[in-house]
Amino acid sequence: MSSALQAVQQSLVASLENHQPLVAEISGVFDGPPPRAVFPYIALTTGASLDWSHKTGVGRALTLGLTVHDTGSSAARLHRVMALVEEALADGIEEPQDWTIVTFRFRRTRIVRSATGPWFGIVEYRARCLQS
Template sequence: MSSALEAVQRQLIMALNAHLPLTAEISGIFDGAPPRAAFPYIALATGASLDWSHKSGIGRELSLALSIHDDGAAAARLHRLMALVEEALEPGLIDPEGWQLVTFDYRRSRIIRSATSAWNGLIEYRARVLRD
């Protein structure tokens, strides 16, 4: 059985890849920052897992972060990509193998850029799961 984080991340990637308006705009979705990907792309940031167990079962509360990278001159395309990610995940996720998804919630988003790097958008979600 895979870890809860791994199982939920797999479902997250499947949901994003199934959203054609998003996949038409990006070069790919990667597990971490790729060494030489074409802009724009999405990278999964390291997630966190907390205990969410109860008296008779094992549960996890997961923090999931998606980082969207774009080298545009302005943030307009990045805003559009972030909206497409939210649109793709709005219906939620299906239960990952070995786990029951109890909640899947949008938490926050932000855009950051330094003078020497590309635009970066961060979108965070929270998932709570119970082991089947």
């Protein structure tokens, strides 16, 4: 049995990689910022896993973060890629092995940039799941 976070992240990545308009815009989806990656790309951020159990079952409430990394003089492409992420996940994700997803919801987005670095767009979701 895999952890809920690992299982749900795998389903999330599969949903992103199966969305052709998104795949056409990015160089890949990675576990973290890869060395020498071509911009734009998506990196999973460390998610939080909280207990969501009940009397008769094990459950987890997960925070799933995706960070879109991009360069450029404006955030136009970053906004487009972030919109495609939301589009790819609008109908939820496939049920992961050993877990049943009870809810999968968009939480928030945020864009940040340091004066000397690339743009970062964070797209965050919340999933609540029960062990099957």
